[in-house]
Amino acid sequence: MDPSVNAMKSYRLNAARTLELVDGPVPTPGRGQVLVRVKAASLNARDTMIAAGVYPWPALPDLVQLSDGAGVVEAVGPDTGRFRVGDRVVNSFAPTWYGGPLREFGQMYGTDIDGWLAEYVVVDENALVTMPAHLSFEEAATLPCAALTGWSAVAGVGPADTVLIQGSGGVSLAALQFARTAGARVIATTSSEAKAQKLQALGASDVVNYVDTPDWGTAVRKLTDDRGVDLVVEVGGAITQSLNALALRGTVALVGSLTGPGEAVDLMDLLLRVAILRTIGVGSRSDLEEMNRVIGLHELRPVIDRVFPFDEAPAAYEHFAHGSRFGKVVISL
C-alpha cells in the first residue's frame, strides 16, 4: 500500500470484543518515531485471552490488536538514528523495557496502546530491533512474545541439563529450540502421537503423552533414571506433576497456566525438593537482541503452523484456538 494514499486498514477490538476491520489515516512519525509498513504479525495466547476478556490486565476498547509484528521502516521522524528507510525490523514486546531487571510493566500492545495488526504502525524507534537476516517477515513476527519468553525461560541451561517442555505452543517450541542449541537434553509432553513425532524431529529425546499418561511427571522422572529434570518450562499450570518430574534443586520457570487459574502449590513441596521457582515476564529489548544474535548464529527458524492473509485475520484467531495446531499462527500482509 502506498502511504501517499494516506489510508490504511487495521483490526481493532471493539467494546463488544469483536475484531473490526477499520479504515484510518496512515500515521505520521513524530520526534523519535518511525513509520513501519507491517509485513506480518503473529498471535499469542494473550491475544485470544484479550479477545475473550480474560487477560489479567484490563484492555482499553478499540485498540489495534496483536503484540508481535515485523516489517520495513517506511519513514523516520525527526531526531531518530537507530534505523533507516528500508530496514527490516521486529518489535520488542515491552516497548519501554530496554534492559536490566523489569521495574514496571509499562504500556502493552493491544491493551494500553495500538498493536501490530495494521498495515502501518508508528512507534518509538527504541521499541524496535533489527530482524535476524535469514528470517522471512512471517518468521520474524513470531519472535517478540513467545520466542523471547522461551528464551528467557531456558536462560543459563547447558549441556549437562535436562529440560522439560510442555506441549507444542509457541513458548514451548522456542524453549525446545534454544535448549537444544545450548546442548541440553529436552523431554517434551504433548497431547497426540502426530505432535510427538514432530517434537522428536525438532530434537526432543523423549515425548510423554499427558492425555494418555495423567501421571506424566513420574513418567518424565523415569526417563532420567529417577534423577529428575533440571528445568521445567511451566506453561500448563499442573505444578504437582511438574514437581514430580523435577530434580533436587531443579528450577520451575513459571511462564503461564494453559489449564486456567493454575493449581495451588504447597510451599513444602517446593522446599522438600529444594526447588527454585522463577517467574518469567517475556524479556527486554536487550534480551531480544541477544536472542536474535543466537538465532542468526545458529540459523534457527521459528516453527510456523499456518499463515493467514490479512483479510482472514478472524479465521487466524479461530485457528489459533484449535488444538491441532503445532507452532505459531501468523497473519501476512
Ligand SMILES: NC(=O)c1ccc[n+]([C@@H]2O[C@H](COP(=O)([O-])OP(=O)(O)OC[C@H]3O[C@@H](n4cnc5c(N)ncnc54)[C@H](OP(=O)(O)O)[C@@H]3O)[C@@H](O)[C@H]2O)c1
Ligand atoms: N509469562 C510470560 O511472560 C508469558 C509470555 C508468553 C506466554 N505466556 C503464557 O504461556 C502459556 C503458553 O503460551 P503460548 O503462546 O506458547 O501458548 P499456545 O501457543 O497457545 O500453546 C498451545 C499449546 O499448548 C499445549 N497445551 C494446551 N493446554 C495444555 C496443558 N494443559 N498442559 C500442557 N500443554 C498444554 C497444546 O500443545 P499440545 O497439544 O502439544 O499439548 C497447545 O497446542 C500461556 O498460558 C500464555 O499466557 C506467558
